[in-house]
Amino acid sequence: MNGWALWRKFRTHFDWMLFATVVAIAAIGLLNLYSATRHGPQRDLFGQQIGWMVLGFFVFFATAILDYRVLTRLAWGLLVVGFVAIVVTHFFGIAAKGSRRWIGLGFVRVQPSELIKVAVILALARFVQDRESQELGWDAIALRVGALGAAIVLIAWQPDLGTASLNALICVSVAFFTMKRLWPLLWGFFGLAAAAPLLWMYALHDYQKKRVLTFLDPTSDPSGAGWHSRQSIFAVGSGRWDGKGYMHGTQNQLNFLPEQWTDFPFSVWAEEWGFVGSIVLLGLYFFLVLWCLNVASQARDRFGATIAVGVAALIFWHVVVNIGMVTGLAPVVGVTLPLVSYGGSSVLTMFLGLGLVASVSMRRYAR
Amino acid sequence: MPLLLDRHRPAGGTPELRARLGWFVGAVTIAFLVLVGRLWQLQVIRGDRYFQASTDNFVKERFLSPVRGRILDRNGVVLVDNRPAFNVYVTPRYYSRSAHERLARILGLSPQDAESLWSSIEARRGAERYRAMLVREDVDRDRLALIEQLRSELPGVDVEDVPHRYYPHGTLAAHVLGYMNQITEAELARWKGEGYEPGDSVGRYGVEKQWEHYLRGKKGSERYVVDAKGQRKGEREAEALIAGPRWVPPVPGHNVVLTLDAELQRIAERALRHHPSGGVAVVEVSTGKIRALVSKPAFDPNAMTSGISRVELTQMEADPKKPFLDKTLRQHYYPGSTYKFVTLLAAIEDGLVTPEERVFCRGWHELGGRKFRCTKAHGSVSYYEAMAQSCNVYFWQLAERVGMDRISRVARDFGFGAPTGIGLNGDVAGRVPWKAWYERTGGFRIGYTLNTAIGQGDTEVTVLQLALAYAALANGGRLWVPQLVERVETASGKVVAEYPPTLRRRVQVSSRALAMVQRGLWGAVNDPNGTAFKARVDGLEVAGKTGTAQVRKLQKFEDGGDWNPHRDHAWFAGYAPAHAPEIAVVVLVEHGGHGGRVAAPVAMEIFEGWRNLVHGGVARAAKEGEGTGTEPGAEMGTEASAASRNESASPEGVPESGEDILFEVREDGEVVPANVAPPAEAR
Numbered sequence A: 001m002n003g004w005a006l007w008r009k010f011r012t013h014f015d016w017m018l019f020a021t022v023v024a025i026a027a028i029g030l031l032n033l034y035s036a037t038r039h040g041p042q043r044d045l046f047g048q049q050i051g052w053m054v055l056g057f058f059v060f061f062a063t064a065i066l067d068y069r070v071l072t073r074l075a076w077g078l079l080v081v082g083f084v085a086i087v088v089t090h091f092f093g094i095a096a097k098g099s100r101r102w103i104g105l106g107f108v109r110v111q112p113s114e115l116i117k118v119a120v121i122l123a124l125a126r127f128v129q130d131r132e133s134q135e136l137g138w139d140a141i142a143l144r145v146g147a148l149g150a151a152i153v154l155i156a157w158q159p160d161l162g163t164a165s166l167n168a169l170i171c172v173s174v175a176f177f178t179m180k181r182l183w184p185l186l187w188g189f190f191g192l193a194a195a196a197p198l199l200w201m202y203a204l205h206d207y208q209k210k211r212v213l214t215f216l217d218p219t220s221d222p223s224g225a226g227w228h229s230r231q232s233i234f235a236v237g238s239g240r241w242d243g244k245g246y247m248h249g250t251q252n253q254l255n256f257l258p259e260q261w262t263d264f265p266f267s268v269w270a271e272e273w274g275f276v277g278s279i280v281l282l283g284l285y286f287f288l289v290l291w292c293l294n295v296a297s298q299a300r301d302r303f304g305a306t307i308a309v310g311v312a313a314l315i316f317w318h319v320v321v322n323i324g325m326v327t328g329l330a331p332v333v334g335v336t337l338p339l340v341s342y343g344g345s346s347v348l349t350m351f352l353g354l355g356l357v358a359s360v361s362m363r364r365y366a367r
Numbered sequence B: 001m002p003l004l005l006d007r008h009r010p011a012g013g014t015p016e017l018r019a020r021l022g023w024f025v026g027a028v029t030i031a032f033l034v035l036v037g038r039l040w041q042l043q044v045i046r047g048d049r050y051f052q053a054s055t056d057n058f059v060k061e062r063f064l065s066p067v068r069g070r071i072l073d074r075n076g077v078v079l080v081d082n083r084p085a086f087n088v089y090v091t092p093r094y095y096s097r098s099a100h101e102r103l104a105r106i107l108g109l110s111p112q113d114a115e116s117l118w119s120s121i122e123a124r125r126g127a128e129r130y131r132a133m134l135v136r137e138d139v140d141r142d143r144l145a146l147i148e149q150l151r152s153e154l155p156g157v158d159v160e161d162v163p164h165r166y167y168p169h170g171t172l173a174a175h176v177l178g179y180m181n182q183i184t185e186a187e188l189a190r191w192k193g194e195g196y197e198p199g200d201s202v203g204r205y206g207v208e209k210q211w212e213h214y215l216r217g218k219k220g221s222e223r224y225v226v227d228a229k230g231q232r233k234g235e236r237e238a239e240a241l242i243a244g245p246r247w248v249p250p251v252p253g254h255n256v257v258l259t260l261d262a263e264l265q266r267i268a269e270r271a272l273r274h275h276p277s278g279g280v281a282v283v284e285v286s287t288g289k290i291r292a293l294v295s296k297p298a299f300d301p302n303a304m305t306s307g308i309s310r311v312e313l314t315q316m317e318a319d320p321k322k323p324f325l326d327k328t329l330r331q332h333y334y335p336g337s338t339y340k341f342v343t344l345l346a347a348i349e350d351g352l353v354t355p356e357e358r359v360f361c362r363g364w365h366e367l368g369g370r371k372f373r374c375t376k377a378h379g380s381v382s383y384y385e386a387m388a389q390s391c392n393v394y395f396w397q398l399a400e401r402v403g404m405d406r407i408s409r410v411a412r413d414f415g416f417g418a419p420t421g422i423g424l425n426g427d428v429a430g431r432v433p434w435k436a437w438y439e440r441t442g443g444f445r446i447g448y449t450l451n452t453a454i455g456q457g458d459t460e461v462t463v464l465q466l467a468l469a470y471a472a473l474a475n476g477g478r479l480w481v482p483q484l485v486e487r488v489e490t491a492s493g494k495v496v497a498e499y500p501p502t503l504r505r506r507v508q509v510s511s512r513a514l515a516m517v518q519r520g521l522w523g524a525v526n527d528p529n530g531t532a533f534k535a536r537v538d539g540l541e542v543a544g545k546t547g548t549a550q551v552r553k554l555q556k557f558e559d560g561g562d563w564n565p566h567r568d569h570a571w572f573a574g575y576a577p578a579h580a581p582e583i584a585v586v587v588l589v590e591h592g593g594h595g596g597r598v599a600a601p602v603a604m605e606i607f608e609g610w611r612n613l614v615h616g617g618v619a620r621a622a623k624e625g626e627g628t629g630t631e632p633g634a635e636m637g638t639e640a641s642a643a644s645r646n647e648s649a650s651p652e653g654v655p656e657s658g659e660d661i662l663f664e665v666r667e668d669g670e671v672v673p674a675n676v677a678p679p680a681e682a683r
Helices: A003-013 A016-037 A045-065 A068-092 A112-133 A138-157 A161-178 A183-203 A206-216 A225-238 A265-298 A302-326 A344-362 B015-045 B047-058 B097-107 B111-122 B126-130 B141-149 B185-190 B206-210 B235-241 B262-271 B301-305 B310-318 B336-349 B383-389 B392-402 B404-413 B435-440 B446-453 B463-474 B511-526 B595-614 B617-624 B632-636 B638-648
Strands: A094-096 A099-105 A108-110 B059-064 B078-090 B133-136 B157-166 B180-182 B201-203 B220-225 B255-258 B278-284 B290-296 B359-361 B364-367 B370-373 B379-381 B478-481 B485-489 B495-498 B502-506 B543-549 B569-576 B583-589 B663-665 B671-673
Touching: A016 A045, A016 A265, A016 A344, A045 A344, A068 A099, A068 A112, A068 A138, A068 A302, A068 A344, A108 A344, A112 A138, A112 A161, A112 A302, A112 A344, A138 A161, A161 A183, A161 A302, A161 B015, A225 A265, A225 A302, A225 B015, A225 B047, A265 A302, A265 A344, A265 B015, A302 A344, A302 B015, B015 B047, B047 B059, B078 B097, B097 B111, B097 B133, B097 B141, B111 B133, B141 B157, B157 B301, B180 B301, B201 B206, B220 B235, B262 B278, B262 B290, B262 B595, B278 B463, B278 B595, B336 B383, B336 B392, B336 B404, B336 B446, B336 B511, B336 B543, B336 B569, B336 B595, B359 B392, B364 B392, B364 B446, B370 B392, B379 B383, B383 B392, B383 B511, B392 B404, B392 B446, B404 B435, B404 B446, B463 B478, B463 B511, B463 B569, B463 B583, B511 B543, B511 B569, B543 B595, B569 B595, B583 B595
Parallel strands: none
Antiparallel strands: A094 A099, A099 A108, B059 B220, B078 B133, B078 B157, B180 B201, B255 B485, B278 B290, B278 B583, B359 B379, B364 B370, B478 B502, B485 B495, B543 B569, B569 B583, B663 B671
């Protein structure tokens, strides 16, 4: 096949709808990031983010072109690599805000706990594939569940409760999607509920407890964690119908929003573009999640379908938790808004996941 | 089950998973609808409220303090002024424990004070945490420099330059002028809506308190933009983000011009220098205007206004001489013999005594087997000798004829037993007893009448009441409402209100009776046998009456020695010139002893000082050439030098403490004793 034929094949098979949605969200993300960072000392974050986006699209296309099925063999291996990266990070990483989450790779900093989400999704997909193709004994199932559980515990221990919970939510979502009978999931849920008090006492750090408590009773700490949540609600609400105008959000420009470029970009967007803008962005995410599920429904095999469901879950939970957080429906946890929050690891993770979905989508046709 | 429109038919696939996908889509849809609902709630339903909340975040309003009105004397001498000062404020939201420790060290707070300040800062909640709290007024330059230097390590600490109340003459007329301090929670609640806020200073005493609403002016305000750290943003942001006026200028307070004469006040205070405790009232006879009002000891209004330490305050409050008590109108005393004119007038008016009638004083009066002792055996006395020599027996005999209630009636007519109406510092009524009152409180006896006749027993008056009564004696029977404020002006000098003298009433006595009393008062000072004869002033005829009021019965204390709280009160009440009266002076020396020996000289010094001030242009010019710099009276300025010269010849001529030495602030800010450069052309 010559180059022209390859391009034509690519053009007909490539999921342009997915790509367009991703581009739209990324464009909004960049636009918003510029407003969120143009004042103050975070001005260079915008340029960096463009760099990450360029890299991200490269990764997206590379992953899309790559036949996802070659990853079947590598799935568990990648999870192990993730394990190692997290352990290494824990001991040699760059500390910030009470935990070591970043590891320096030359001139960039990478957050392995973000990237491991993709490995978890691949491992889940492999697990599902394995259950279909062979009869797994209890010990084999336990080993696999244990490996996934270990990954989550490891992230929580880092400590990065937000990411750990997110991985757990992805696993549960995929399990819900693929398990033949749902009652073990139910038992697991009850078990977790029973263990909650113990987790509260022994597993949670004080600052994490405080965040949860503040969420339950915002008046308990009006100037600390509750302040962030309140200011975020003020920002969102004050956008009213059509917003205060691009780069005219006072909550944003006068720094009443904490870390508006990572955790609270949606507040910036909602303040400056109002309900109309919020609905547009929310609509794009909704469409993206549904599109990924659509890809899952048309995938040619279980491995691909599970990947698409996993990525849909990844995006869905990120969006729901982040927007829930900035609108006061969820406690303030560090969960990013896909393609809108600043952060190389987050951007790469999303593009990797979406690239996998594109790859699954391209290969739904029988050849 | 294709989820979305799909042009291509899928090959192979995983049909058994699609059933679950339906659930999944449902869940996602519900979740997004919840988010949309929440956004609708926040942005559309409550949008306006949050918009307001976000505006409140960055629009800060700051009151601009007006310059408080000044208080001037009748000649325009500034008695109360404002000077620039620096106050330290703390905004709890941006403040920290470490900043507090640093600030406490800079301000030199004691650990207890620092701790209580910290807890009051920490006690602020909610929006209150964004409001600056006044921590220390009038910080000195060294501390200010330290704060400026450590700016970056003192988050939430602000220094603002504000006008600070300043009393350039120190303790001069302290009780009249008053002082200021921080508003209390209770006052804030009471004066809600009048623009007061925590940290404001309000008048606490004297004119500062009574004329608060004229003096304070009107606050202006300024609205500006702050970011989340409380940092003020520039005008460009303010212009873009704040609708409506951003700056309302403050309106300065009105100036209050008193009837007081600062120079006479100074003379009167100086005249009391040998006596630790007492009061003086000087009233213009023809108007009732107060020219001087002294209560001693005094507090220092500058110290009180700048925040006096608790220890010092407790000490002052425990002082038996009561520096916070206004002894001219807040406290009443037995008037003693100064009250005898009341008894005499009652008798003359009822025709119970004639000018010629004589009474024989053997040194005592007998009533019901009890002997009432006179000061000595005066022999045969008419009303004239009785007044001049203060013979008690004469008045006791009159009292038996006149009776209690006639004396009371005349006393009330002269304003005793009721507040004078000045309204300042809790003016008290004093007490004028009458028969029925005694019968109500345990039975009347004729002895009470005898006591009342000579200003003892249950009769109590204030210094100011007595001064107004003597002014009425001097002016032919007009009892004035005392006047302290001449007029109120705007800061630029436009007259806002002018107060004419107010007549309280014409006293119901004949001019014949008044003339008799006046003659008696003349004799007390000018007759060689008069009780105040030794204290008389050359070249000025004074009429008046001494009084020695017993504080405790049956106890006699020698004159001299330290201040003794059981010793008699010494009084002098009079007016001058005797035949064309202009001013009335009343002197009370608390526990001073004998009126003629102790209070009369003080009064005479005031009369003489007044004479030199008002009529003594020639005499003053003559004295000036001699150079008065080395004499203790020199710091009084030239007007007082004649008086001080006179008194410095007396054995007690040296001031007992430095409290009479006045200071002034030079243009360069240095404080120097005022006698360095006598204000030769002060008036």
